[in-house]
Amino acid sequence: MDTFVGQRRKPITFNGPLEAGIRAVAILGAAFPRSYDLQRLVALDYLLVHTGDVGGPDSLHPRTPIHSAELLVRRKLVENALLLMMTRDLVHRDITSEGIKYSAGENATTFLDSVTSTYLHGLKDRAAWLVDALGSHTDQEFKSVMRQFFDDWVEEFQQVQRSMGGEA
Secondary structure, X not given: OOOOOOOOOOOOOOOOHHHHHHHHHHHHHHHOOOOEOHHHHHHHHXXXXXXXXXXXXXXXXXXXXXHXXXXXXXXHHHHHHHXXXXXXXXXXXXXXXXXXXXXXXXXXHHHHHHOOOHXXXXXXXXXXXXXXXXXXXXXXXXXXXXXXXXXXXXXXXXXXXXXXXOOO
């Protein structure tokens, strides 16, 4: 008799849309009434869990080798997360002359006020710190901050490549 073997779920790198959506709501809630485009939210999502990298509170997530890969996989994840959160009025999408922008939705405050876990309280605190530290940066100022990370990551990648016997 054949035994039923359940389908194994493929692990989702860097969490799924629900976790990324909660992070987006925390960021947008802290930033309200400001709104951000997808690219800024992708970067803020990364920085939210790695606040220690930018001189903020201790990071919520551990450091990973080769940070650039982590940032690259986030775009689609954050986009799907925003769509999920929009279905519950936690995120609002607005079409502006500057492009598509996202802000906290009608239910964001109620949702954020209802979280009780230590991790989610830490997430909200770091979101408030992050928005206070970088949220009002112009696009140019924000790109400058992110460029610093890319320079560090390129150097990090080259070191990994050298240690594997490659040329940098």
